Amino acid sequence: MMWWFHRKGPSGFSGASTAEEVTAGVDGQGLVAVITGASSGMGLETARVLALRGVHVVMAVRNVAAGLAVKESIVAKIPGARVDVLELDLSSMASVRRFASEFDSLNLPVNILILYWYQIKTPSPRPSQSAVVQICRLCLMWWFYRKGPSGFSVASTAEEVTAGVNGRGLVAVITGASSGIGLETARVLALRGVHVIMAVRNVSAGLAAKEAIVAKIPGATVDVLELDLSFMASVRRFASEFSSLNLPLNILILNDFISYGQSKLANILHSNELSRILKEEGVNISANAVHPGAIATKLFRNRTIVSALLNSIGRIICKSVEQGAATTCYVAMHRQMKAISGKYFTNCNITCPSSQALDAELAKKLWQFSLQTVSS
Structure with missing residues (x-):
């Protein structure tokens, strides 16, 4: 599994490559990225790395307080980082229209749009190691019985x-x-x-x-x-x-x-x-x-x-x-x-x-x- 995980493809990267590694040497100055779900997980890491590369990041989040806390942590680690936080709930068209109006008032272009949206109707605990093992087993079982x-x-x-x-x-x-x-x-x-x-x-x-x-x-x-x-x-x-x-x-x-x-x-x-x-x-x-x-x-x-x-x-x-x-x-x-x-x-x-x-x-x-x- 580790061999497969680290095997590089035509791009020169593999499943083990990180966001920082694949953007090394990239200059994002002058670009604006809108990132949904940017207050945690992959959205947060994407926002951090793009800000690190000079991109002006607009965090579109449902929880503005959480978004502002993330913005503070990014700016603290990356002096000069440009990060804005706007409220956006993709399950509500009223929220989408409000976000569009607020973003338009910033007079910024949209060079990059990244959607990290997951709408879960019922509470879901953080996947445990056993849950990950179960998912792996399901994938293997599918192959095993095909x-x-x-x-x-x-x-x-x-x-x-x-x-x-x-x-x-x-x-x-x-x-x-x-x-x-x-x-x-x-x-x-x-x-x-x-x-x-x-x-x-x-x-x-x-x-x-x-x-x-x-x-x-x-x-x-x-x-x-x-x-x-x-x-x-x-x-x-x-x-x-x-x-x-x-x-x-x-x-x-x-x-x-x-x-x-x-x-x-x-x-x-x-x-x-x-x-x-x-x-x-x-x-x-x-x-x-x-x-x-x-x-x-x-x-x-x-x-x-x-x-x-x-x-x-x-x-x-x-x-x-x-x-x-x-x-x-x-x-x-x-x-x-x-x-x-x-x-x-x-x-x-x-x-x-x-x-x-x-x-x-x-x-x-x-x-x-x-x-x-x-x-x-």
């Missing part, structure tokens, strides 16, 4: 995006399935009738997860196999064990992260190249890449600062595990995904990744490197 072309949003859960889907006869291999998004993905796919193969580094944790799934979903078909993607020996052993099961591989979901940032890019490149090869060979198999979003899982438990941030603001900006697994399950099983391949998905919708992720030559190089690595 649906994309698929009919789903960031807030959609894995169960919601797979509702009505029949996964009977399908087999899914899911890595990192003993916890977090991998576990939720395995649970939901099992719920939809998919035969789930949990590929995990910690077999005991995987077996415990399997028991929990089967206990909640009677008839769920779940197997647990050991797989450590950081060792080729483990990969080959897993491949041999999976082959011995004599099962097809309909869905492959990778939820393991070795080098987080690079692996994200590599996943997309690999998916794109695989999709290209499959299409070229006329094989009816889809390959797509998925970004689950920001989820407050244990991924950053060894990174104290990040973990602290997630613990403090995670409830506002992060998805739940259920929501984090949604896009994966959507891409794996939803009927809208038929014949869609080589795409990148976030929040259950197609998204355009970085230009690097769309580099076809880089994808081919990574594919060839991967082939050399696994065959060595």
Whole structure:
């Protein structure tokens, strides 16, 4: 948020710039500004800064006594400041006409007219910190629940995006399935009738997860196999064990992260190249890449600062595990995904990744490197 707040636009200023900063070096001598609501808040600060820059300020206020007090404080801090106070209640046309007559009698031009008028019928307390937080939450909630072309949003859960889907006869291999998004993905796919193969580094944790799934979903078909993607020996052993099961591989979901940032890019490149090869060979198999979003899982438990941030603001900006697994399950099983391949998905919708992720030559190089690595 601070980065966005301080990011400068074409003007050279940002959301963090002040009135004094944006008017630095400006000479307002000879100008006249009429400012409504100038006895407090933004109106008062506007009046002060314009007076500081040499502008003749006419404060149009409902409470003349308050206006005069503000005028005294401005003149005290800015010797030579020219400030007048006139009564004006914009909710009364009689007051507007009276103000116009009084202003006309001053024989001044109107170079700047600034309207800070807020008519509130009922008393309103000063916004508290909790009120500001509530407003921020409302804005975030609007974004969070806004649906994309698929009919789903960031807030959609894995169960919601797979509702009505029949996964009977399908087999899914899911890595990192003993916890977090991998576990939720395995649970939901099992719920939809998919035969789930949990590929995990910690077999005991995987077996415990399997028991929990089967206990909640009677008839769920779940197997647990050991797989450590950081060792080729483990990969080959897993491949041999999976082959011995004599099962097809309909869905492959990778939820393991070795080098987080690079692996994200590599996943997309690999998916794109695989999709290209499959299409070229006329094989009816889809390959797509998925970004689950920001989820407050244990991924950053060894990174104290990040973990602290997630613990403090995670409830506002992060998805739940259920929501984090949604896009994966959507891409794996939803009927809208038929014949869609080589795409990148976030929040259950197609998204355009970085230009690097769309580099076809880089994808081919990574594919060839991967082939050399696994065959060595």
